[in-house]
Amino acid sequence: MSATALKVRVKLRARHPLVAYAFRRTAIAVLLIALVSLIVFAATEVLPGNAADQILGRGATAAQKAQLTRQLGLDRPLLAQYGSWIFGVLHGDFGQSLASGEPVSTFIAGRLGNSLILAIGALIVMIPISVVLGTLSGVRRGRPVDHAVSGVSLALIALPEFVSGTILAVVFGVTLAVLPPTSIIPVGSSPLTDPKILILPILTLCFAGSAYIIRMLRAGVVEAMASEYVQAARLNGVPEGRVVRRHALRNALAPTVQVVALTLQWLVGGIVVTETVFAYPGLGQGLVQAVTARDIPVVQGITVLLASFYILVNLAADMTVIILVPKLRTEL
């Protein structure tokens, strides 16, 4: 680090530390994404069998396969392949699907929107409910509501998405025929045109996800309620409602943000399974198809996208926590 760069860093750090910290963390995040892309590329390139077989499949002569291998540049050294792939990704071009020859980006674009709708829908439903329930059981620790909420959340955590999804689809979709058991929508239109199809998948996602948030949030609130400053507030005559809101919850807020960021890690997994159960046309179902079809570029594209999305979310969560906790904010 040359002297001037050091001087700049120190000056920057002095004047507005938050920006300097954000800059540093973003740099680390970008580094992480690069590392992740390397891991994804390595994991998929280690494949048994050759990509050309995939495309031409049966009946292709050896000559045709060799010609295609050259055409796709698969005969070049791994590092060169990785270089051109990453160069493409940075320009939004994830290469071509081996199976259909279509550009991966078009395959992803269509499905990404649908998955986002499902994810955001699940979050909108899941977070408020679990924050309320988690806080309630944390504040009223040891009382009936706490036992009820903790018990239910403990059971829900153990229920895999594909079990709850299957049962929901049959009970509400077939036996009662109240809600659509699968996600069939007019071609090319977004799921929002017929929101009814979103109800069961979102419910399935909420079961596992909310249980996780409730348990973690409850622990945070219990810890805050037992803190010294809460006892001091009570001894200063602050009414209980205000003690809970202004003192306990205010300080349990930061860990809550981290918990929600953690939940996203499970949500992505939950979406892959839920989309398969309800045949929902999202990225998760697309990924499963691509994996079984050993369609490497599609797998690489989706995985890097999901991993980077997840890293950025973590970064955002950390930044929010820094802003929320005065001590961290001022001591950057």
Next chain:
Amino acid sequence: MIAASQPRLRRNSQTLTSSWPTRISLVVVVLLLLLVIFGPLLTPHSPTAELGPPFARPSSAFPLGTDYAGEDVLSRVLVGGRSVILIGGIATVIGYLIGGVIGLVAGYQRGLTDSILMRGMDALLAFPPIIFLLLLATGFGNSLTALTLGIALIHVPGVARIVRTAALETSVRGYVEAALARGDRVRVILRREILPNIWGPIVADGGPRFTVSILLVAAVNFLGLGIAPPNADWALMISENRSGLTLNPLSVLVPAFMIAALTVSLNLLADQIARAHGSSVDVQAMRR
């Protein structure tokens, strides 16, 4: 200068089997483990033989009816626990071994090694678990070893972080510093002073982690990338019998119940152990 307010005798922690939820979860866990060990010997029929019509209702010959391929559901349930628990168990243990070593080294060495190791952990954490397993499946197909190692790798960052925190906290304690001053060898300090004191948080974290392993194995099997038929596996049974839910619901509900019973009771048990060690699992998880 710390005010001398520490109670003289720390209240001995609530004995393990005093509360009823613990007792029940303990019984369930023991029952399930017995099932895994002795199940295969008790099966009325061969779990992989097609013996009757598919999705037949429960009858004297088949107490829980038959599944999609006409195999006896009861025999398959008796055998089906092994793969879930074995793969989940082995993956968790390996995760602990690798994560534990990394955590200890990072916590004890501190300085540069600590930050390098922890940054490495962040890279691993970047992958949502199921995506990571799907990635491995792309490369290695249905290989169970890849699945087990994959799940173990998923646990490594979490375990490393817990062990590191515990090691950090213990290494500034008086008895460790006294050992350092005596010049005891590092191995001796780790064995005598540090390890015995960080068992608590590790065991407390073991329960939920084993549950996570089981759910991951189940999800991968459900997506058809794990155990292959005709092997009996609770998760696979749910996946392959889904179409028969209206014909013979038991073929799906019984394996689902077994997974749920196993995971719920494990969570409950781990929670009680954690409370006995003074830090409930949730608080533990919070620090992760």
Next chain:
Amino acid sequence: MAINNSDQTPDGRPTRRSFMRGAAGLAAGAALPGVLAACASGSSSSTKSGATLASGTAGGKPKRGGHLIIGLSDGGASDVLSPWVTPYYSAAARAQQVFERLFTYGPQSQAVPQLALSAEPNSDGTVWRVQLRPGVTFHNGKTLTADDVLYSFRYVANPKNNAESLPRLEPFDLNNSRAVSPTEVEFQMVRPLGDFQTAMCEKDLWIVPEGTVDFSKTLVGTGPYKYSHGEIGIAYLFERNPHYWQTGAAGGPPWTDSVQIQILPDPTARLNALLGGQIQEMTFIDFASARQYEGGSTITVIRSPQPNTTPIYFQVDAAHFSDVRVRQAMKLSMNRVAMVNDIVLGYGTVGNDLFGKGQAVYNSSLPQWTYDPDKAASLLKQAGAYPLDVTLPTADAAPGMVQAAVAFKQYAAAAGINVTLQKIDAGTYFGNNLYLKAPFYETQWAQGFESQALDGLVLNAPYNETHWYDKPWSDAFYAAQGILDNAKRTAAFNALQEPLWKEGGYLIWGVYETLDATTPNVRGIVPYNSNGFGNLGGFNFKYHWLA
């Protein structure tokens, strides 16, 4: 034993139907499509169980209008719009709504005129003159001419286009073929062709406007529906072709305004969608559910007596299998009766390692292979291959496939054959790098002998799964194809089946019907008994209407 849930068809599987002329006795070009709608579907099914073919949904006067959503059992990430390679059911269904052929199959696999009115051969079948149907226009308004036909055939024949039907045009000499007039084409043949009409029904011999090169974005054909838009691997929308030649003044098919082909590979989701009323039709309902819902009022089960089979095959030149005794040991180690009872639940009969059971071209005189594990074991010992370890990949690609593999493993063990199963995802079972490479595999065909030979037994066959490289056998086959007389040709084909039965690589344990399902208000479906993509009345959605 019920099948778990049928779903994708193996991709790359041209289960095209081809049918020797002699079967239904219908002269070429006789039955006009209009007649089709009226004729009852009750043709006797070849199933021994004598269950009459559940009547289709043909009754009543068709109503115009409505939107039809059909759930298909395969398709996904590898879907392409181009009609020239239709390796699996949903690909064929999509192409068939937009494009048409000169002749196409009717319900009894008879060749029915479509864009052609008639085809007359010369004395020895080396020249065929085809009269085109007048007044037919493409979706872009252009009128159909002979030049379009020749252009289409030349496009298929050109290897650069990777068209799947290329081997079908092997007997054609397209350079010397010419357009006699805008509505008449003369085809020269390199060698005599006995049945031109049936050859035209084969695979993807679509007629496209002259000069069309790009088939990845827009599709222009003469079919009943125009391709509107779609999402890869999710769903595709087709809208009514207002100028369709069959509609006519009085208002004929296509009855519905639009058709949506929905890709639903997950069998449970597909069945739930039908039960939940989200889709009106679905392909491949599993045997157990069919048994449960047949005759009920919730959904209607459509039974098509196709010669479906899920054979297990071995490459005859692979290790051990080159020894005929090992091949025969394999045939004796399969308990066919038990498998049919447990898997097919009465919707099928025992197989004898030959294709096209129930059709004219089928050598039923050959003795039936039975389950004799001890003999099999002794044969293996003689061949020095005891015990025999094999790995059998399997998938839910078609009804009964996994159950058959599981059963084979169970019964073959008695003969000293240790089978290790390897389950692969159905969607890629025929698209991965194992198919056509692994020495031991499971496959799915629903064709007669002639079609099957062209696809997998002649020398340059695209899917020579069993590595049946037998030049004399191929030449004899081509010669048989050239015989004009039906009876003689059938006898020749039957004779060619004997070596397959004796030492072929296919272990065909059973033959069963194709089972689809629709909601009660769907009408106009005439079950097809042809082999190949015959679901829901040969994918002729134009005849379907909503009551």
Next chain:
Amino acid sequence: MSEPLLQVSDLLVTTVAGDPVLDHVSVEVGRAESIGLVGESGSGKTALAHAMLGFARPGLRLSGGSVRIAGEELLTKSETDLRALRGRKVSYVPQDPATSLNPSMRIGDQLREICRIHGRQTETEEIIPTVLGRVDLPSDRQFQRRFPHQLSGGQKQRVAIAIALACDPPLIVLDEPTTGLDVVTQAVILQEVRRIQRELDVSLVYVSHDLAAVAAVADRVVVMYAGSIVESAATDVLVARPRHPYSRGLVSSVPDHRRARRLRGIPGVAPAVDDHPVGCVFGPRCELFTDACAAEQPSLVALSSDHWVRCIRSEDTPPPTSEPRLAAPGLAADMEPILRVQELVADYRSRGIPFTAVDRVSFIAQPGECLALVGESGSGKTTIARCIVGLHQPSGGTIAFDSRRLQPSARRRSLEQRRRIQIVFQNPYESLNPKRTIRDAVSWPARALRGCSRQQAEQEVATLLDRVRLPAGLAQRYPGELSGGERQRVAIARALAARPDLLVCDEVTSALDVSVQAATLDLLRELQTELSLTMLFITHDLGVVASVADRVIVLERGSLQEEGDVLEILRAPAQPYTRRLVEAAPSLMATENGLPSPADVP
């Protein structure tokens, strides 16, 4: 006196399990009166302080008796009514300032909140500056926008006091307000509390384990032991002539730098909440204990109008001890110094920014001598100790032991060096490995450093425990079952197991109760003379230095201020910094002397 402001009568506070934490306690506080509540850990003083606000910590219950403030009974009030009363009728200053202020609320907002909830929104903008001024804190807007973590320990405690004063309550209860602060800040806070009490005519209840601090503030002192009041008297009366044996033991245990004397401490351990003895609760530890005392719990008897005592033999209680200090072992003048520290420099890196903790310090230690290193937190005294013991790498200077250079890290020192230098740490609850028995802990050094076999080492355990006056029976128990004082003695025994020549004691008694501290210091002094040990005693408490050390070194922010004989330096400190320390340190002798002005407090 007019009707008392606060009247606690026959108050019973029990744990959830029913054990008595406060056993029928009665106490009164008049208007504008300042009383001190003194008691060691487990005496129930905090529970009483809380009860004065009608509050019981989770796990405790107000089971009986009554607490009336200005005639208004608290125990029958509902929680909401109590909330309205707290802060207005009686307010509370918590113990640990670092954790009792809401970390995410600005100082100004916390004050505004108090005014708002007690119905004084309108005058908030005037109250805040005045109340901040009253506790010598800047009252400008910029200060009010600060968060708690941006203030020093002393400032945080003053904010807590400001909050308590905000609504002019007639009674303020302070629970160990200065325990966490350094001695100079503590002195300033005590002086301010005293001034506020006089100016505003507020009644004060000052709860602490530190008799000297209480004496500086309270007019009257109430001594508590194991959940009941054993004596109550005017401060100077109690200090001069305590009538209850426990009070006497307490007074003679308080180290006082103005009167260097031998500290005796009180033998034995206070009874746990669930095994109070029959009869007088102090009985088992009392020299005057007779069968009569054991018959039944003596009641509180009035010796004079405002002097009460709960002891039937209060007449025979001897005056507090004032024996001369134990003589130091024979100091041979020409002996080579056992320890020589030359130009020692050591620093720490916090978040990448290095700062110097020890700045070129040099000193020597004579064999058999007790050398004290004195200074406030941050003075570098602990860092020096850690360098000597090899736990911290110095960045400059040398340390010689027996005139041979010591390697910076203990691991690279010779076995002999590692054996002859031993250390005892500050926090008794972390000095012993909870998972090992006392025998294992005490025997290990002999095996590791003297090569003894397991049997030999374990045989010595009994003699070592006896040497630190602990019953041999403790050997097979775990640290978890011992009190703080007992654990610290085991730590000392462990150090002795290596037969050291230099024993480094890093604040070993600051975490202990006064009586236990006195006993431990007495033990250390005896060991030093018996084993002619050289001791390096690190502490911030001048009283402890006066009773234990022979020579003293005064440190400030890493540099050596002054060095010399203990008694001379305490009597006539040469350096201004030392003088300020000596004047600020609380002492029973100097109840009325002038305390340093708040200006010099950091």
